[in-house]
Amino acid sequence: xxxxxxxxxxxxxxxxxxxxxxxxxxxxxxxxxDALGVMPTGAGKSVCYQIPAxxxxxxTLVISPLISLMKDQVDTLNQIGIPTTLINSxxxxxxxxxxxKEIREGHYKVLYIAPERLDSGRFIHMLKQIHVPLIAVxxxxxxxxxxxxxxxxxxxxxxxxxxxxxxxVIAAFTATATDKVKDDIVRCLGLLGPExxxxxxxxxxxxxxxxxxxxxRKFISDYVKHRQEESGIIYASTRKEVDDCHRYLxxxxxxxxxxxxxxxxxxxxxxxxxxxxxxxxxxxATNAFGMGIDKSNVRYVIHYNMPRNLEAYYQEAxxxxxxxxxxxxxxxxxxxxxxxxxxxIEMSDADTERKTQEYNTLxxxxxxxxxxxxxxxxxxxxxxxxxxxxxxxxxxxxxxxxLSDITIEAQKIFSCVFxxxxxxxxxxxxxxxKGSQDKKVKQFGFDxxxxxxxMKEYTEKEIVQMIxxxxxxxxxxxxxxxxxxxxxxxxxxxxxxxxxxxxxRLMKTPTDAPSYISSW
Ligand code: ADP
Ligand code: ZN
Numbered sequence: 001x002x003x004x005x006x007x008x009x010x011x012x013x014x015x016x017x018x019x020x021x022x023x024x025x026x027x028x029x030x031x032x033x034d035a036l037g038v039m040p041t042g043a044g045k046s047v048c049y050q051i052p053a054x055x056x057x058x059x060t061l062v063i064s065p066l067i068s069l070m071k072d073q074v075d076t077l078n079q080i081g082i083p084t085t086l087i088n089s090x091x092x093x094x095x096x097x098x099x100x101k102e103i104r105e106g107h108y109k110v111l112y113i114a115p116e117r118l119d120s121g122r123f124i125h126m127l128k129q130i131h132v133p134l135i136a137v138x139x140x141x142x143x144x145x146x147x148x149x150x151x152x153x154x155x156x157x158x159x160x161x162x163x164x165x166x167x168x169v170i171a172a173f174t175a176t177a178t179d180k181v182k183d184d185i186v187r188c189l190g191l192l193g194p195e196x197x198x199x200x201x202x203x204x205x206x207x208x209x210x211x212x213x214x215x216x217r218k219f220i221s222d223y224v225k226h227r228q229e230e231s232g233i234i235y236a237s238t239r240k241e242v243d244d245c246h247r248y249l250x251x252x253x254x255x256x257x258x259x260x261x262x263x264x265x266x267x268x269x270x271x272x273x274x275x276x277x278x279x280x281x282x283x284x285a286t287n288a289f290g291m292g293i294d295k296s297n298v299r300y301v302i303h304y305n306m307p308r309n310l311e312a313y314y315q316e317a318x319x320x321x322x323x324x325x326x327x328x329x330x331x332x333x334x335x336x337x338x339x340x341x342x343x344x345i346e347m348s349d350a351d352t353e354r355k356t357q358e359y360n361t362l363x364x365x366x367x368x369x370x371x372x373x374x375x376x377x378x379x380x381x382x383x384x385x386x387x388x389x390x391x392x393x394x395x396x397x398x399x400x401x402x403l404s405d406i407t408i409e410a411q412k413i414f415s416c417v418f419x420x421x422x423x424x425x426x427x428x429x430x431x432x433x434k435g436s437q438d439k440k441v442k443q444f445g446f447d448x449x450x451x452x453x454x455m456k457e458y459t460e461k462e463i464v465q466m467i468x469x470x471x472x473x474x475x476x477x478x479x480x481x482x483x484x485x486x487x488x489x490x491x492x493x494x495x496x497x498x499x500x501x502x503x504x505r506l507m508k509t510p511t512d513a514p515s516y517i518s519s520w
Pocket of ligand 2 (some may be wrong): 373374375376377390391392393394395396397
């Protein structure tokens with residue numbers, strides 16, 4: 001059988017050899033055993049069920065939540081000679097009947113459906129009339145409530161399996177799953193002693209970076225200007241932030257698309273199409289954008305704000321470089337991002353257990369932003385892969401800047417924040433430390449406090465950056481309000497009493513900044 005699979009790999013797909021994990025999964029499926037394949041994006045998961053589908057007698061059912069991707073896959077399979085069709089909500093009841101008639105008559109080898117179809121009893125009834133040797137479940141993490149994209153309809157899959165005679169083989173695939181999510185997949189899909197293949201989570205062609213305490217707007221405008229010929233996505237966490245960011249780029253004469261749930265269907269559709277067909281190179285979007293976008297030549301994904309957890313981050317960032325060519329994944333971190341995410345968790349209607357879980361996963365995300373370890377290593381370890389050599393190219397691996405002792409500066413900043421009664425924001429605090437003649441400084445009488453001008457050797461911007469670093473490291477805290485106020489945390493005590501020193505990587509200068517950035 002596996003010889004036949006290899007023959008089909010060549011005949012239909014034009015490839016000489018299986019990639020890591022493919023052969024093992026295909027062999028299991030052809031041997032009528034369930035399978036669970038956890039392989040990174042672009043590793044070639046589809047082939048693992050498409051080839052068995054081309055060999056097995058009957059119609060293979062593929063369940064996938066990615067509507068637009070589904071259409072592409074159906075077109076591709078038909079082009080290469082594997083007759084395939086789909087049933088989705090765009091079809092009328094008559095059209096569905098017609099499709100089923102064709103399916104019963106043996107016109108197709110593969111049928112793609114969205115999971116929502118399984119909510120329909122009629123559909124399940126129709127399925128019983130055909131021979132289904134294999135059910136392939138794509139994006140199988142959607143079945144888990146612990147995953148980042150829970151789809152309740154996925155829970156109907158096992159019911160479907162039970163109602164089909166003889167029981168089809170089930171093969172589940174996902175790119176990212178923690179052990180907990182993997183267990184959920186096996187349990188909720190009712191996989192029987194599945195062949196498990198995990199090829200590792202690393203995406204070798206991607207370079208991960210985190211930048212803290214920088215001017216985010218300036219960063220994106222410089223970055224995008226230097227990469228106008230390349231496709232990229234900028235993710236921001238709120239609609240308002242997407243609007244602001246989009247307006248900013250547009251004002252600079254950069255043609256950008258935008259996408260969020262507040263736009264009309266038509267607007268969203270238009271901007272998505274423009275992006276897919278390269279009429280627009282950069283897309284500013286909330287996380288509503290991306291599920292189902294199979295654009296292989298995305299060269300960079302910038303997160304303007306830190307997302308809510310590492311799974312969501314990896315999924316979104318992983319939309320870069322699906323074609324195997326280099327991709328950059330950049331996260332711009334500011335302390336305010338943590339506050340925003342906490343606020344979103346607090347305001348959600350999740351129960352206490354769920355909220356605690358979300359706070360935990362949020363912490364892991366915040367740690368990612370601060371780890372001096374290899375970022376790719378940090379990610380794969382989170383997903384349970386212990387073995388990994390540092391990638392050598394992420395912003396941690398390439399960070400050769402020396403550590404500088406900023407204990408004295410930190411002490412000055414802490415005492416200034418304290419003397420200002422912990423009631424003001426970053427900008428005003430920096431002005432006071434700089435010794436600015438600003439009206440507001442005088443109005444509050446801050447030109448008469450002892451920390452006025454104690455950091456005059458620094459620029460205001462440098463002081464702001466230092467405050468941001470101290471916040472990122474947990475010494476200072478930003479309030480959750482619209483105009484965040486800085487306050488001290490208990491972490492400052494050992495620093496003020498000289499028991500602990502504070503270090504910071506030397507400030508970035510134009511020479512050690514990445515080459516696409518003209519100045520900071
Ligand atoms: P995934 O679903 O894991 O993200 P795909 O199934 O879309 O990945 O495959 C990614 C790309 O790799 C596709 O262009 C596919 O044709 C190609 N591919 C799959 N298997 C092989 C193989 N054995 N040899 C070479 N290329 C392959
Ligand atoms: Zn690294």
